[in-house]
Amino acid sequence: MVIESLFYFSLAVLQALEDGLKKADADPSVKAVMICGENGKFSAGADIRGFSAPQSHPGIGLAPIVSLIESSEKPVVAAIEGVALGGGLEVALGCHYRVAHVKARMGLPEVTIGLLPGAEGTQRLPRLIGVPAALDMITTGKHIPATEALKLGLVDEIAEENTIEAAIRLANKVIGQPLAPRRLSLKPVPTLPNMEAFLREALVKVKKQARGCLAPELCVQAVRAASERPFAEGLRRERELFRLLLSSGQARALQYAFFAERAVRRWATPAGASWSSANAQPVRSAAVIGLGTMGRGIVTSLVKANIPVVALEQDLENLKKGRKAVMLLLEREAMKMEGGAQRLDFHNPARLQFTVDFDLLRDVDLVIEAVFENMALKKEIFHKLSKICKPGALLCTNTSALNINEIASATSRPQQVIGTHFFSPAHVMRLLEIIYGSHTSPSAIATAMQLAKALNKIGVVVGNCFGFVGNRMMFPYVQQAVFLLEEGSRPEAVDEVLEDFGFKIGPFRMSDLAGLDVGWRSRQGQGLTGPSLPAGTPARQRHGQRYSPLPDLLCEHGRFGQKTGHGWYLYEKAGGRTATPDPWLHNFLARYRDTHGIKARAIDQEEILERCLFALINEGFAILAEGIASGPEHLDVIYINGYGWPRHRGGPMFYASTVGLPRVLAKLEQYSEVHPDVPGLRPNAFLRKLVAVGSPPLQEWMSYVSWQSPKL
Numbered sequence: 127m128v129i130e131s132l133f134y135f136s137l138a139v140l141q142a143l144e145d146g147l148k149k150a151d152a153d154p155s156v157k158a159v160m161i162c163g164e165n166g167k168f169s170a171g172a173d174i175r176g177f178s179a180p181q182s183h184p185g186i187g188l189a190p191i192v193s194l195i196e197s198s199e200k201p202v203v204a205a206i207e208g209v210a211l212g213g214g215l216e217v218a219l220g221c222h223y224r225v226a227h228v229k230a231r232m233g234l235p236e237v238t239i240g241l242l243p244g245a246e247g248t249q250r251l252p253r254l255i256g257v258p259a260a261l262d263m264i265t266t267g268k269h270i271p272a273t274e275a276l277k278l279g280l281v282d283e284i285a286e287e288n289t290i291e292a293a294i295r296l297a298n299k300v301i302g303q304p305l306a307p308r309r310l311s312l313k314p315v316p317t318l319p320n321m322e323a324f325l326r327e328a329l330v331k332v333k334k335q336a337r338g339c340l341a342p343e344l345c346v347q348a349v350r351a352a353s354e355r356p357f358a359e360g361l362r363r364e365r366e367l368f369r370l371l372l373s374s375g376q377a378r379a380l381q382y383a384f385f386a387e388r389a390v391r392r393w394a395t396p397a398g399a400s401w402s403s404a405n406a407q408p409v410r411s412a413a414v415i416g417l418g419t420m421g422r423g424i425v426t427s428l429v430k431a432n433i434p435v436v437a438l439e440q441d442l443e444n445l446k447k448g449r450k451a452v453m454l455l456l457e458r459e460a461m462k463m464e465g466g467a468q469r470l471d472f473h474n475p476a477r478l479q480f481t482v483d484f485d486l487l488r489d490v491d492l493v494i495e496a497v498f499e500n501m502a503l504k505k506e507i508f509h510k511l512s513k514i515c516k517p518g519a520l521l522c523t524n525t526s527a528l529n530i531n532e533i534a535s536a537t538s539r540p541q542q543v544i545g546t547h548f549f550s551p552a553h554v555m556r557l558l559e560i561i562y563g564s565h566t567s568p569s570a571i572a573t574a575m576q577l578a579k580a581l582n583k584i585g586v587v588v589g590n591c592f593g594f595v596g597n598r599m600m601f602p603y604v605q606q607a608v609f610l611l612e613e614g615s616r617p618e619a620v621d622e623v624l625e626d627f628g629f630k631i632g633p634f635r636m637s638d639l640a641g642l643d644v645g646w647r648s649r650q651g652q653g654l655t656g657p658s659l660p661a662g663t664p665a666r667q668r669h670g671q672r673y674s675p676l677p678d679l680l681c682e683h684g685r686f687g688q689k690t691g692h693g694w695y696l697y698e699k700a701g702g703r704t705a706t707p708d709p710w711l712h713n714f715l716a717r718y719r720d721t722h723g724i725k726a727r728a729i730d731q732e733e734i735l736e737r738c739l740f741a742l743i744n745e746g747f748a749i750l751a752e753g754i755a756s757g758p759e760h761l762d763v764i765y766i767n768g769y770g771w772p773r774h775r776g777g778p779m780f781y782a783s784t785v786g787l788p789r790v791l792a793k794l795e796q797y798s799e800v801h802p803d804v805p806g807l808r809p810n811a812f813l814r815k816l817v818a819v820g821s822p823p824l825q826e827w828m829s830y831v832s833w834q835s836p837k838l
C-alpha cells in the first residue's frame with residue numbers, strides 16, 4: 127500500500143496519514159507500506175505559518191503520527207525525493223526503512239526558525255546516527271545530500287532513478303523480517319567514551335556561536351536527554367523544550383525572517399513597476415571592471431554561478447595582482463566543493479578571461495563596475511561602456527552610496543543602469559542591495575534580481591538616496607556610538623553592549639575592520655573635514671548640527687584601524703585582528719573632553735543600546751515614509767544579511783515592533799530633548815503617525831504612508 131504525503135503538513139495531511147496507516151494495519155492483504163511525497167518532494171515539514179497560533183498548530187499532532195508509523199506491524203518504507211526537512215525527516219525516521227533519491231536533501235532545520243525537531247526527532251536521530259552527527263545536524267539545521275545521508279546511516283539505500291520503485295522493491299524484500307531492530311525508539315543511543323565532556327564542549331561551542339539565540343542551546347539539551355534518559359522520558363524533555371521555544375519571541379522573530387526573505391522577492395517601486403509584470407533578460411555572460419577587494423569577490427561569485435566572466439583592470443600591473451588574488455579565492459572555493467576545480471573550470475579562458483581591453487566587453491550581457499567610490503571615475507567608465515556594450519547589456523555599478531542617476535547620466539541608456547551594492551567579502555555575503563534610478567527599467571530590476579538568485583544571494587530592491595538603505599541607517603547608529611564616547615563612554619563599553627545584544631561585531635570593532643580612512647575620505651569629499659573645511663568652522667558642529675571630529679582626529683594620528691595596528695583599539699601588529707582596549711585612546715578621549723569642556727558622565731547600558739538602535743530605527747521610518755523601500759521586511763532583510771543584525775531579533779523594524787512603537791517614540795523624544803542638535807534622534811513623522819493610529823502590526827505599516835505603493 128502507498129500513502130502519499132504533501133509538501134508541508136496540514137491537519138488534513140496528518141489525518142490522511144493516520145487514516146491510511148490504520149487502514150493498512152487492519153487490512154490483511156496489505157503486507158507493507160510506502161510513504162512518499164507529491165510531485166517529487168517528500169516534505170518540508172510542518173507549516174511554519176501555523177506556529178504563530180501555537181495551540182492549534184498541526185505540527186503538534188505530528189509526533190503521535192510518527193509513533194504510529196513506527197509501531198506499525200507491517201514494514202513502512204519512506205521514499206524520499208526532493209527534500210525531507212524538519213517534520214518531514216521526522217516522519218521518515220518513524221519509518222522502518224528509508225530510500226532516498228540521489229539528489230534528495232535532508233535536514234532538521236527547526237533551529238533556524240527558533241525551534242527544535244519536536245516530533246521526536248531529537249530522540250530518534252541520535253539513536254540512528256550517533257550523538258556527534260545528530261547534534262551537528264540538529265544544531266546547525268544544515269541540509270545534507272543523500273550521499274552523505276547514506277554514509278551516516280540515515281538512509282538505507284540511494285536510488286539513481288525511480289525512488290518509488292526502489293522503495294517498493296525494498297518493502298517487498300523485507301516483508302516478514304522482524305521489525306523491532308528497525309524501531310529507532312527501541313535502540314540505545316550509541317555510547318561515546320567521553321559523552322559528558324563531548325556534550326559539555328558542544329554546549330559551549332553552540333552558545334558562543336548563537337550570540338544569544340536560545341534554540342541551538344536547547345537543541346543540545348534535548349540531545350543530551352536522548353543520551354541520558356530512556357526514550358519516553360527523553361520525549362517528555364523534548365516536548366518541554368519545544369514548548370519553551372515555541373512561546374519565545376525568538377521563534378517568532380526567526381520565522382518572520384524566514385518569510386521576510388521570501389517576501390522581498392516580490393519587489394515593487396512607487397512608480398508602479400513590480401516583479402509580477404517585469405521580465406528578466408537572460409545573463410549568459412558578464413564582465414567585472416576593477417579587481418580590488420570587491421571586484422575579486424564579485425568575479426568569484428559569478429564563476430561559482432557558472433556565468434562566464436571577463437575581468438578587466440586598468441593596467442597590466444593591477445591585472446596581474448587581481449588575477450592572482452581571484453585565482454587564490456577560486457582555488458579556496460573549489461576546495462570546499464566536491465569536484466570543485468573541475469566544476470568551476472576557472473582555468474578555462476572561455477569561462478574566465480582577464481584583460482585590460484574594454485573591447486572584450488562588447489558582447490557581454492551584463493557589466494558590473496567595481497572601481498573606487500569616485501564619481502568622476504565611475505562616470506568616465508559608464509560613458510565608455512555606453513559606447514562599447516551591446517544595446518541590451520545591463521550596466522551595474524557596485525557602490526555603497528553614490529547617486530545612480532548621476533552615474534546613469536554619463537550614458538545614452540540610463541534605463542539599463544542599476545546599482546548593485548555587494549557586501550564584503552562579495553563571494554560570501556548573501557546580501558545584494560539593488561538600487562534603481564529614476565530611469566532604470568523594470569526589466570533591468572528584474573534582471574538584477576535574477577542575477578542575485580543565480581549568485582545565491584538575497585536581492586533587495588531599494589530606491590536611490592545617499593547610502594541607500596543599509597548605510598543610510600548605519601550612519602545615525604555609528605554617529606550615536608561616537609557621541610557616546612564624547613560624553614564619557616569607551617569603545618569597548620559600546621561594542622560590548624551591542625555585541626551582547628547579538629551583533630556579530632560592535633560599531634568600533636567594525637570601523638577598525640573596515641578602515642577608518644574610508645569614512646575619512648568620504649567626509650573630506652563632502653567638505654565636512656580636511657582642507658576644504660571653511661576657516662572658523664566650529665570643531666563640533668557642521669551646518670548647525672552636532673558633529674564629532676573624533677574619527678577624523680584618529681585618522682590624522684595615522685590610526686586607520688586593523689591595517690595600521692591601531693584605531694579605536696590596539697592590535698598586536700599592523701593587519702592584526704586581536705583588539706585590546708588602548709590606554710592611549712582613553713587618555714586621548716580624556717584630553718579631547720578637556721579641550722572641549724565636556725564633563726564625562728557614566729553612561730549605562732540601556733542608554734548605549736537605545737541611542738544607537740533607536741537612531742537607526744528612526745532612519746528606517748524615514749526610509750519607509752520616503753518610499754525608498756517598499757516595506758519594513760526589506761530593511762530587516764538588509765540588516766540581517768548585510769550588517770550582522772542578530773537574526774533571532776528579526777531585524778531592526780521587527781525589533782521596534784516588539785519593543786513597542788510608543789516606547790521607541792517616547793525614548794527618542796527623551797533623547798532628542800537632551801540633544802536638540804542631533805537630527806537623528808528627532809522622531810520621524812511616520813513613526814509618530816503610526817503611534818497616533820494605535821501602533822498597528824508591522825504588516826500594516828505601509829498602508830499608512832502618504833505615497834501609495836502598488837499592490838504587491
Ligand SMILES: CCC[C@H](O)CC(=O)SCCNC(=O)CCNC(=O)[C@H](O)C(C)(C)COP(=O)([O-])OP(=O)([O-])OC[C@H]1O[C@@H](n2cnc3c(N)ncnc32)[C@H](O)[C@@H]1OP(=O)([O-])[O-]
Pocket residue numbers: 134170171172173174175185186187188189209211212213214216235236239242243244245247385388389
Ligand atoms: C512538532 C514540530 C514538528 C516539526 O519538528 C516542526 C517543523 O517541521 S518546522 C518546519 C521545518 N522545515 C523547514 O524549516 C523548511 C523550510 N523551507 C525551506 O527550507 C525551503 O522552503 C525549501 C528548501 C523547502 C524549498 O526552498 P525553495 O525551493 O528555495 O523554495 P522557497 O523557500 O521559496 O519555498 C517555496 C514556498 O514555500 C513556502 N514554504 C517552504 N517551506 C515551508 C514550510 N515548512 N511552511 C510554510 N511555508 C513553507 C515558502 O515560504 C515559499 O512561499 P512563497 O509564498 O512562494 O514565498
